[in-house]
Amino acid sequence: DQQVKQNSPSLSVQEGRISILNCDYTNSMFDYFLWYKKYPAEGPTFLISISSIKDKNEDGRFTVFLNKSAKHLSLHIVPSQPGDSAVYFCAASTKAAGNKLTFGGGTRVLVKP
């Protein structure tokens, strides 16, 4: 029972273009969503988050959009840079769970110079 799904296992994008990563969830109790980035041999690092009371959150080149009715969120990276090449995980939580996170399966992003 996968409550958080990232249906695209990989994404290839040209440097300078936009990367769009998608994430779907099934648990309507989720009220906080996060994106993590993971390089090989390192732990995941927090990128950006969004609360369910918002539909957009922006931090520099990274923007997360939340569509609650569709139970869908996306991460936009503009412009993409070669250093953005990594695995990106979507994660979600509920008020009761706090930061005990439910992760998606990840999307591997390759940014070509």
Add this chain to the structure above:
Amino acid sequence: ETGVTQSPTHLIKTRGQQVTLRCSSQSGHNTVSWYQQALGQGPQFIFQYYREEENGRGNFPPRFSGLQFPNYSSELNVNALELDDSALYLCASSFELAGGRSYNEQFFGPGTRLTVL
């Protein structure tokens, strides 16, 4: 400020054996969460320790157990190892005010890669 560290980096065990993985939390943090990341999948929550007590558990059998020490470092113990326990084990630390029911940022260690033969 020292980040989250884990030991060992890699470990090979055989089926039926027991293993202990260690995690040192970031300075000032009082909560440690453990996750299992199987190959090609996302991390899956095992359990969390807050101020030396278990504060939530995911869908893992009792042969997965843990400890948190007064300095907030933590251990993950797995008994009767099975082939499917082969995975990257990640720990994450954070500072929580009241039982871990918040969304404070978690900092992950690099993980321990466990291979069960």
